[in-house]
Amino acid sequence: MNSKMRTVVNEHMDAIIEKWIELMKEEKGERFFHFMPQHLVEKTSREFTALMTSNINEGESALNDERLDDFTEKVIRFGWSIKFVNKAIDNFASVVFEMLEDQEVITEQNLRIFMGVFTGWINPLRESIIEAYAVKWEQTDTLQKVALQELSASLIPVVDKVSIMPLVGTIDTERAKLIMENLLEGVVQQRAEVVLLDITGVPVVDTMVAHHIIQAADAVRLVGAKCMLVGIRPEIAQTIVALGINLSDFTTTSTLRRGMQEALSLTNREIVEVE
Amino acid sequence: MDNRSSVEIFTEWDIVAARQLGRNEAKNSGFGTVDQARITTAISELARNIYLYAGKGKIEIDRLSTDGMKGMTIIASDEGPGIPDLRKVMEDGFSTSGGLGAGMPGVKRLMDDFKVESEVGKGTIITATKWLR
Amino acid sequence: MNVRIPILKLDEVLIVSIQWELDDQTAIQFQEDLLNKMHETTARGVVIDLTSIDFIDSFIAKVLGDVISMSSLMGAKVVITGIQPAVAITLIELGIRLENVMTALDLENGLTKLRRELEA
Numbered sequence A: 001m002n003s004k005m006r007t008v009v010n011e012h013m014d015a016i017i018e019k020w021i022e023l024m025k026e027e028k029g030e031r032f033f034h035f036m037p038q039h040l041v042e043k044t045s046r047e048f049t050a051l052m053t054s055n056i057n058e059g060e061s062a063l064n065d066e067r068l069d070d071f072t073e074k075v076i077r078f079g080w081s082i083k084f085v086n087k088a089i090d091n092f093a094s095v096v097f098e099m100l101e102d103q104e105v106i107t108e109q110n111l112r113i114f115m116g117v118f119t120g121w122i123n124p125l126r127e128s129i130i131e132a133y134a135v136k137w138e139q140t141d142t143l144q145k146v147a148l149q150e151l152s153a154s155l156i157p158v159v160d161k162v163s164i165m166p167l168v169g170t171i172d173t174e175r176a177k178l179i180m181e182n183l184l185e186g187v188v189q190q191r192a193e194v195v196l197l198d199i200t201g202v203p204v205v206d207t208m209v210a211h212h213i214i215q216a217a218d219a220v221r222l223v224g225a226k227c228m229l230v231g232i233r234p235e236i237a238q239t240i241v242a243l244g245i246n247l248s249d250f251t252t253t254s255t256l257r258r259g260m261q262e263a264l265s266l267t268n269r270e271i272v273e274v275e
Numbered sequence B: 001m002d003n004r005s006s007v008e009i010f011t012e013w014d015i016v017a018a019r020q021l022g023r024n025e026a027k028n029s030g031f032g033t034v035d036q037a038r039i040t041t042a043i044s045e046l047a048r049n050i051y052l053y054a055g056k057g058k059i060e061i062d063r064l065s066t067d068g069m070k071g072m073t074i075i076a077s078d079e080g081p082g083i084p085d086l087r088k089v090m091e092d093g094f095s096t097s098g099g100l101g102a103g104m105p106g107v108k109r110l111m112d113d114f115k116v117e118s119e120v121g122k123g124t125i126i127t128a129t130k131w132l133r
Numbered sequence C: 001m002n003v004r005i006p007i008l009k010l011d012e013v014l015i016v017s018i019q020w021e022l023d024d025q026t027a028i029q030f031q032e033d034l035l036n037k038m039h040e041t042t043a044r045g046v047v048i049d050l051t052s053i054d055f056i057d058s059f060i061a062k063v064l065g066d067v068i069s070m071s072s073l074m075g076a077k078v079v080i081t082g083i084q085p086a087v088a089i090t091l092i093e094l095g096i097r098l099e100n101v102m103t104a105l106d107l108e109n110g111l112t113k114l115r116r117e118l119e120a
Helices: A004-011 A013-025 A038-057 A064-079 A082-100 A112-153 A173-190 A207-223 A235-243 A257-264 B013-026 B033-054 B104-111 C026-042 C057-074 C085-094 C108-118
Strands: A154-159 A162-168 A194-201 A225-229 A252-255 B004-009 B057-066 B070-077 B112-120 B124-130 C007-010 C012-017 C045-049 C077-081 C102-104
Touching: A004 A013, A004 A038, A004 A082, A004 A173, A013 A038, A013 A082, A038 A064, A038 A082, A038 A112, A064 A082, A112 A257, A162 A173, A162 A257, A173 A194, A173 A207, A194 A207, A194 A252, A194 A257, A194 C026, A207 A225, A207 C085, A207 C102, A225 A257, A225 B013, A252 A257, B004 B013, B004 B033, B013 B033, B013 B057, B013 C026, B033 B104, B033 B124, B033 C045, B033 C057, B033 C085, B104 B112, B104 B124, B104 C077, B104 C085, C007 C026, C012 C026, C026 C057, C045 C108, C057 C077, C057 C085, C077 C108, C102 C108
Parallel strands: A162 A194, A194 A225, A225 A252, C012 C045, C045 C077, C077 C102
Antiparallel strands: A154 A162, B004 B057, B057 B070, B070 B124, B112 B124, C007 C012
16 A cells, blocks of 8 residues: 555656645745745755655655754745645645545545555654744744844944944843843943933833833943933833833933934033034 | 852851852852842842841852753851741831841842742741853 | 051042942941041042942942931032942842932042032
8 A cells, every 4th residue: 555655656746746836826925936936946845745755755764853954944944834834734635645546546445544544644744844843943033032132232332432222122121131231331341421222223112121221221320421311202202101100310312313412412512513 | 069158147247258158159150240249249138137137047059050051049047036027028128127128129139039938936048049141 | 357448638539449348347437437537628529439349238338328428418529430330230130229329430530520510
């Protein structure tokens, strides 16, 4: 049974792949099969089918981790969702099943036995692929978090005595600690007398975020500099007031430009045009 | 276990000894300057609480290494009067000694994990852990 | 055993640089010495430099806060300079804000700031 199935599947591989691609293209919101270069689609599809047939071609244990890893890493990069991967497996299974029926490998008589063989083939594969996908996804997720932490929160010395820290993205407790450390080390190192915390890139300022910002500003005051909050968008001003957060001890401005002027005047300087 | 070191707290000088031990242990464990300051300060607060409220007790410091996580645990124990109202001492601004009242909630904020066990008339054990990031 | 923190006088300003870890006795002794010196010399300003201090607990923070309040009662302004980032972070996390305290990055900035305050 198995050997016959294997022979027929291998013989008709090209037709299977073609049909499978057709089916995948019909998926709603599908981008990969429509917009990627043809040779890339072809290659990825062959890798996928090779993966799917590895355990009938090379025996049960042939589904090696390396191949699985390579494939999942690739499709994650291509932006395949886990749902899409699942659908790809479904489609592959139904294409193969239809083909086996057409070739009369599957008949009315052996249907019951064959179902067992067939699910014994596809299901373990599905499990392994989904698991590999989840593991890879977690890794990607952790990497992104680290990357975000690394790129976030550097203090930039703009002019003598004035430095700027642009904050981008959501601020959680972990990041807030990092921001505070970078901010203070930077202030002391750069001998900044005024620092501008720019929150233009912070999507939401809730009580927690405001609390972290207030703490950071307090700490800046302790090391001997002044902290100003700039880049307060109208909706942020609205939420701050609505939440009853008191920022009255702060100098705040709506734009970085006005903050900069303020910072210069605090350090007894101004920008003049050269005639 | 040689990952543990300790200082008995009897006098004000022992507070200094405890935090010096803590600072060295923190430095040797690979903590950065900010975490060193956090740990030293936490030990100072805990040791002073022992000195002020229990009269005598002990600060123990364990170096931890579990599941790839490294860290440091401070165990402050005494056989003093105990804490009658645990919830109250964890409120910001609460103090019975006329200090700044930053003690317990402050220590909790400085460390990652924090646990108080106390029985009136028997004593108090405070366990606080900082993990190496 | 008792080490005293030296207090220097420069014109109208007293300068204190704390060079080693403060124990409770030294801290209290310092508070007393500083107030006496202020009284003797009629200094109008004090700069306390903490550059070499790598931690401050609530007790020392309280002593410092008290010194500042007492000095202002005696008509003198205090600037604290050189608080290390790690110290600032632990103070904030402890919940000690040291409000109404003038601060500066270092001794030099502190003296400038103080002179400006005294002239005003």
